[in-house]
Amino acid sequence: MSYIKPKFRHPRLPTNKxxxxxxxxxxxxSTLCAGCGHDSISAAIRNACFQSAIPPHRIAKVSGIGCSSKMPTYFLGKSHGFNSVHGRMPSVATGASLANRDLTYIGVSGDGDTASIGMGQFIHLIRRNVNMTYIVANNGCYGLTKGQDSATADLGSVAKGGAVNPFDGIDLAALALLQGASFVARSFSGDKGQLEPLIRAAMAHKGFAFIDVVSPCVTFNNHVGSTKSYAETREHLDAMPLDFVPMREEITTQYAEGTTQAVTLHDGSAIHLKKADATYKANDRRAAMDVVQQAHADGRILTGLLYLDPDSQDLNQNLNLATRPLNELGKDELCPGSKVLKSINEGLR
Structure with missing residues (x-):
C-alpha cells in the first residue's frame, strides 16, 4: 500500500502571495486512526503556512516520539524535517535555531513527549526563549502503547478500561505561563477557525510560542468519563475567537467596542482577540495565570490566546549571535586568527 498522495490537483486551486x-x-x-484530532492539527499547520505565504523550504519541522511526533510526515513534505528521540526535540530545535535563524521552526510534540520524558528539556526551551512555534497535541493518554494515562490526564478522568486517574494532571499552558513563555495559547483540534490564526500568530512571534491543543484520541480516550473526548471538550469549551492580520493586509476586522484587544507583533502584523472577559488583558502574565486557574476550577477549558509579550527578545538576540546562518560564513569569519582570539580572551579577564 502506498502512502504517497497523488500529484494530480485541480488546475484552478487558489494560490497565495x-x-x-x-x-x-x-x-x-496519514496513517493515524481515522478521526484522530492530530490530523486536524496537521491540516491547520498546513493551512496556516499557506495563508501566511511562507516558502515550504524555509520551514523546519522537528518532533520527538509518539503519535503526535509522526505528524510532520503528514504536512509540508517539501520542508526540512528532523524526528528526534523521545523527549529530546527541544535540544535539536535549539541547536538548529542557533545555527540558522532564517528558518521558521515548528516543533510538534505530545503530552508524553513533553510532560513526561521531555519535561526537563521543555522547561529550558521556555527559559531560553528559542524562536519557534511549539505545538503539543494533547490527548491525555499514550496512544502508541495502549492508552495508559499520561501526565496531562485530569484528576478523576476515566480510562477506557474503567480505571480512574488518581493524580492531578499537569497543565502545560499554566506551566508555560509560570516559566515565562512569551506566547501562550490553548486550542481544540476541532476548532480550525481558532487554531489556524493562532498558529499564524505564533509563527510571526519573535520568541518561544507555545500552543497546547486538546486533541482527542479516538481509539483510547474518546469515551464517557474521559475529560479529553470530543463530547467532553465541546461541552466545556470556553473559546476566545481571534483574527490574525498580516502586516501586508489592510486591517478591517471589527468587534463591538470594549470586547476586543489588538496586539501588534514585531513585523507589524496584528492579533485581534475577542475577549471572554471584558477585563482580560493578553499581555498581563499574572492575570492570564489567574484566568487559567479559575477556568480549571470551574471545569472550563479556556482556549485562545492566553498571553503574549510583544517585546520579547529571542535566544539569538539575547546571546548577540551572528545574524547569518553558520553555513554561509566563510573561513575568515569562522577562524579570524590568533590576534582576534587573544583580544576576546583579554576581554573576558
Whole structure:
C-alpha cells in the first residue's frame, strides 16, 4: 500500500502571495486512526503556512516520539524535517535555531513527549526563549502503547478500561505561563477557525510560542468519563475567537467596542482577540495565570490566546549571535586568527 498522495490537483486551486497552492504544503497520507484530532492539527499547520505565504523550504519541522511526533510526515513534505528521540526535540530545535535563524521552526510534540520524558528539556526551551512555534497535541493518554494515562490526564478522568486517574494532571499552558513563555495559547483540534490564526500568530512571534491543543484520541480516550473526548471538550469549551492580520493586509476586522484587544507583533502584523472577559488583558502574565486557574476550577477549558509579550527578545538576540546562518560564513569569519582570539580572551579577564 502506498502512502504517497497523488500529484494530480485541480488546475484552478487558489494560490497565495508566492504563487503556491495549498497542495504545495501537503505531506504524505496519514496513517493515524481515522478521526484522530492530530490530523486536524496537521491540516491547520498546513493551512496556516499557506495563508501566511511562507516558502515550504524555509520551514523546519522537528518532533520527538509518539503519535503526535509522526505528524510532520503528514504536512509540508517539501520542508526540512528532523524526528528526534523521545523527549529530546527541544535540544535539536535549539541547536538548529542557533545555527540558522532564517528558518521558521515548528516543533510538534505530545503530552508524553513533553510532560513526561521531555519535561526537563521543555522547561529550558521556555527559559531560553528559542524562536519557534511549539505545538503539543494533547490527548491525555499514550496512544502508541495502549492508552495508559499520561501526565496531562485530569484528576478523576476515566480510562477506557474503567480505571480512574488518581493524580492531578499537569497543565502545560499554566506551566508555560509560570516559566515565562512569551506566547501562550490553548486550542481544540476541532476548532480550525481558532487554531489556524493562532498558529499564524505564533509563527510571526519573535520568541518561544507555545500552543497546547486538546486533541482527542479516538481509539483510547474518546469515551464517557474521559475529560479529553470530543463530547467532553465541546461541552466545556470556553473559546476566545481571534483574527490574525498580516502586516501586508489592510486591517478591517471589527468587534463591538470594549470586547476586543489588538496586539501588534514585531513585523507589524496584528492579533485581534475577542475577549471572554471584558477585563482580560493578553499581555498581563499574572492575570492570564489567574484566568487559567479559575477556568480549571470551574471545569472550563479556556482556549485562545492566553498571553503574549510583544517585546520579547529571542535566544539569538539575547546571546548577540551572528545574524547569518553558520553555513554561509566563510573561513575568515569562522577562524579570524590568533590576534582576534587573544583580544576576546583579554576581554573576558
Amino acid at each position: 508566492l504563487g503556491f497552492t495549498v497542495a504545495d504544503y501537503d505531506g504524505a497520507i
